[in-house]
Amino acid sequence: MSRFLVRAVLVLTALMMLRAEFVLHAANKGSMGGDFWAYFTGSWVVRSGSTLDLYKAASENVDASDVVIDSKVTPEGDSNYVQTAQAHSIPVGGLYIYPPTLADLMTPLTLLSPKAALRVWYALSFAALIGAGVLIARLIGIKSVSHALPVLAGLMIFPPVFDCLTWGQVPLILLFIIVAAIALLVEGKRQSSALLFALAAAIKLTPLVVLLPLLAWREWKAVQAVTFWGLAILFALLAINGTGWLNLYFLHETPTLGAVLDFQNRSLGTVFHLLSIESGKAWSVSLAGISGNQPQQALFLWLGRALSVAAIGVACWLTCISAKTVKATDKVETIAAFLLIVCCIAPVSWLHAYVLAAPALAICGKRIWQRALFNWETVLFVCFLGSVSIFRFDAVKLLTPILGIALALMELYRLKYDRNRAKPDLVLASSAA
Numbered sequence: 001m002s003r004f005l006v007r008a009v010l011v012l013t014a015l016m017m018l019r020a021e022f023v024l025h026a027a028n029k030g031s032m033g034g035d036f037w038a039y040f041t042g043s044w045v046v047r048s049g050s051t052l053d054l055y056k057a058a059s060e061n062v063d064a065s066d067v068v069i070d071s072k073v074t075p076e077g078d079s080n081y082v083q084t085a086q087a088h089s090i091p092v093g094g095l096y097i098y099p100p101t102l103a104d105l106m107t108p109l110t111l112l113s114p115k116a117a118l119r120v121w122y123a124l125s126f127a128a129l130i131g132a133g134v135l136i137a138r139l140i141g142i143k144s145v146s147h148a149l150p151v152l153a154g155l156m157i158f159p160p161v162f163d164c165l166t167w168g169q170v171p172l173i174l175l176f177i178i179v180a181a182i183a184l185l186v187e188g189k190r191q192s193s194a195l196l197f198a199l200a201a202a203i204k205l206t207p208l209v210v211l212l213p214l215l216a217w218r219e220w221k222a223v224q225a226v227t228f229w230g231l232a233i234l235f236a237l238l239a240i241n242g243t244g245w246l247n248l249y250f251l252h253e254t255p256t257l258g259a260v261l262d263f264q265n266r267s268l269g270t271v272f273h274l275l276s277i278e279s280g281k282a283w284s285v286s287l288a289g290i291s292g293n294q295p296q297q298a299l300f301l302w303l304g305r306a307l308s309v310a311a312i313g314v315a316c317w318l319t320c321i322s323a324k325t326v327k328a329t330d331k332v333e334t335i336a337a338f339l340l341i342v343c344c345i346a347p348v349s350w351l352h353a354y355v356l357a358a359p360a361l362a363i364c365g366k367r368i369w370q371r372a373l374f375n376w377e378t379v380l381f382v383c384f385l386g387s388v389s390i391f392r393f394d395a396v397k398l399l400t401p402i403l404g405i406a407l408a409l410m411e412l413y414r415l416k417y418d419r420n421r422a423k424p425d426l427v428l429a430s431s432a433a
Contacts, residue, residue, distance in 0.1 A: 006374060010365070013385050014157060020389035021162045033118045035094060036168030040117055041085045042096035042103035043110050051241040053080040054096045054103065055248040090114050097257065097348075099249060100241045101202040101233070102170060121168055128176035129155060129165075135179040136362050139186070139332045151362055158361070159388050164352035171355035174200050178207055179359060182335055185222070186328045194225030202233045205254075206356070209342040212312065213334045216319040217326055257347040263394040267349040268311075268401040272304025308345035311405050315341055318412040321419065330415055336360035337408040344401035344408075354388055354400070360408060361385070377414075380407040 045053050081095070091114065096103065109117040133155045137148035155161055164172050181196035200207040214222045238246075263270070319334055326334075336359035343354050364381045384403040390396045 002374060006378060007369065009378075009382060010369060013382050013389075014154070017157045017159055017385060017389045020159045020391070021157060023391060032166060033091075033121070033168035034166075035170075036118055036121050037085070037090050037114070038094045038096050039102055039106055039168075039170070040109065040114060041081060041088075041090050042100075043106040044084045044088055044090075045081055045096075046100055046103045046241060047107050047110050048080075048084065050080050050084075051100050051103075051245050052248060053084075054100060055245065055253050088114065097253065098170075098204055099202060100237060100245055101199075102204075104237070104240055105203075118168065122165070125165060125168070125172045128173045129161065132172070132176040132179050132358070135176070135183050136359050139179065139183060139359065140363055140366050141329075142366075154362065154365065155358060158355075158358060160351050160354040161358070163350075164355050167352060169352045170203065171352055174204060174207065175355050175358060177203075178210070178339070178356065181210075182332055182359070185335075186331060190222055190225050191229075194222060195229045197226050198229035198233055201230060202237070206342045206346050206353075207339075209312075209338050210335055212316055213319050213331075213338055216316050217321060217331075254347075263397055264350055265348055266344075266351060266354070266388075266397050266400040267347060268308055268345050268405070269304050269347055271398050271401065272307075274398065311341055311345060311409065314409060315412055318409070318416045325419075330419075332359070333363050333411060333415060336363055337411045340404050340408040344404040349401070351388060354404075357404065360411065364407065364411065377407070377410055380410060 042054050045051065084090075109120060112120065130152065133152040134145075134148055136155075137151040140151075142148050142151065161172065163169075177196050177200045181193045181200065184193035184196065197207065197210050201210075211223060211226060214226070315338060340357045340360040343349055343357050346353065361381070361384075364377060368378050368381055380403055384400065384407055387396055387400040387403055
């Protein structure tokens with residue numbers, strides 16, 4: 001009976017996610033490919049040799065992740081970025097917020113019209129989705145193509161994936177690159193894996209988190225390989241785009257990301273940003289109009305950063321073990337858990353950013369379906385999927401990072417517990433031999 005109930009809950013959760021896709025489709029009908037236009041404009045900008053114009057908002061200390069431009073109504077005298085969008089009839093889009101790697105890689109698309117380029121981008125995104133699904137199935141022990149279909153179906157109805165496709169976002173391609181890198185790492189192809197990890201981190205900084213488990217395992221050769229390829233890509237970027245963008249991106253663009261409170265940003269920082277504002281109001285009222293609520297707000301913001309660092313620290317502590325004793329399956333589960341954590345603590349984590357949580361959720365989902373036990377893992381798994389499938393209540397959105405961190409740390413703790421429990425068996429086996 002318990003097994004039936006657990007699987008019934010999982011089926012109901014899948015139906016809730018499917019319903020969420022219809023809600024997203026209705027809410028974002030006019031937003032198809034919206035973020036792609038920022039990448040496409042950026043590719044035209046770097047093609048013209050004006051990489052610095054990618055980060056125009058950064059030089060003005062504006063949170064570029066929360067800015068939307070309209071190339072049809074913005075005056076001609078505005079920035080070169082907007083003028084480029086106007087010149088090539090590129091529709092409404094936001095500002096470019098990534099390192100110039102993506103814009104450089106997308107330069108061949110500038111040979112096409114905007115509509116044709118969008119079609120190619122969607123074809124690449126769907127191919128990446130299918131490829132990532134097949135690779136995730138293989139990583140969690142599913143070899144048969146027919147048995148991999150539930151994994152692909154789960155990806156298709158995962159709301160962040162649909163949101164990613166709606167907005168023409170890049171995380172699906174990142175997911176494929178990272179999952180391919182994990183598969184190559186497990187197979188012992190260190191250099192190929194390192195190249196893909198470095199490429200993913202060069203497109204968007206958050207995949208850098210994969211270095212942490214490698215360091216915790218003391219996989220020095222793997223760390224050296226990722227560092228080597230990362231530096232090679234950096235030197236290539238400097239050769240193509242010059243050095244001026246480094247200052248703008250790392251000292252101006254990155255610190256402003258997530259500075260504007262937006263409930264669509266499902267990051268741990270948003271939770272504490274909201275608490276800082278609410279505490280500031282209460283602080284002001286309690287002091288009867290006396291100014292001085294800024295220290296109180298700053299306290300909450302720093303508390304959010306401290307907890308983010310603490311979550312990473314606990315994850316690293318749970319992961320620390322010699323590389324020689326780490327099983328291939330443990331490597332996959334550990335890196336997947338770190339990806340889930342970084343989705344929750346990144347300064348900007350819109351719904352589509354949680355695409356990178358797919359490997360961790362696939363691992364949990366398979367285990368819960370097979371064991372069919374009501375435990376904390378099942379509760380956190382279902383609640384997390386529920387939080388990314390509900391859009392009406394802001395409080396539920398803010399639960400997403402908290403539930404995600406809890407689920408990831410529970411998975412890492414389970415791995416550590418299983419390793420410790422296996423040690424006495426290994427000692428007995430060796431002594432018997």
